[in-house]
Amino acid sequence: MKDLLKGKRGVIFGALDERSIAWKVAEFCVEQGAHITLTNAPVALRFGQVTELAAKLDAELIPADATSLEDLENLFTKSMEILGGPLDFVLHSIGMSVNIRKKREYTDLNYEWMKKTYDVSAMSFHKMMQVLYKLDAMNEWGSILALSYIAAQRVFPDYNEMAESKALLESYARSFGYHFGEKKKVRVNTISQSPTVTTAGSGVKGFGRFFEYADKMSPLGNATAEDCARYCAVMFSDLTRMVTMQNLYHDGGFSMMGLNPAVFDLICDEDE
């Protein structure tokens, strides 16, 4: 596979360190011929390694708190200047739960923190799209993606308030997908990814056991961050121009499974 994204311009949110899904997406998109800018919250620029990635990919790094409309306007305006025109693709790869960070149980949540969680993890997606829409910053047949998780549809108790964040995120993809499709033939989708070992992922209680369970349950095993990068690139390419307003499972088959006997190995003795 070569030049899948040749000549395309994109903005990638959320590369924090080498494990980040966005990190792998950025690397693969550039490998496939795209020109990109990278962005993350100012605090992540101080503590993460994204400046290294920017240097490696020869990409401009523009700080933006994804909850700030002003920052988003600056980001997209500058990105169009740097890349030489409107954008062909944007990746939202952002998630953070204050209640999870503070180890609050789902039955004892702090609502001010919950608002912050929704703002960072979901409303930022709407804000991003609204700014792109108003600035007319997307090219026709462009592609916008956000990363989601199956807890939007099914109950995974330790995923806590992030479940509702993802449900909201997926709903924004459908609703804004209508408006962007009508206006500019721009498609908007979410990719529902397998558990992946990253900073955000590992913050969820019991992540290690949970990762292993999903891996056993899925006939293909868990999809890695590298696999996800390849799927994102296909969704940014011209090969998927008519796919929009979808939540696309990228999970090795997990979402369709009822029971996989392989899971018994994790919980039962062999002769039971």
Ligand SMILES: NC(=O)c1ccc[n+]([C@@H]2O[C@H](COP(=O)([O-])OP(=O)(O)OC[C@H]3O[C@@H](n4cnc5c(N)ncnc54)[C@H](O)[C@@H]3O)[C@@H](O)[C@H]2O)c1
């Ligand atoms: N890791 C998993 O198991 C998994 C599974 C499914 C979906 N996802 C989703 O993938 C996405 C990327 O997460 P990841 O697993 O690569 O973890 P990660 O921790 O590497 O990435 C999360 C990113 O969000 C950024 N961020 C937080 N607050 C921000 C703000 N206010 N403005 C801008 N950026 C901000 C962080 O700096 C970080 O770069 C998230 O939406 C996450 O929910 C992850």
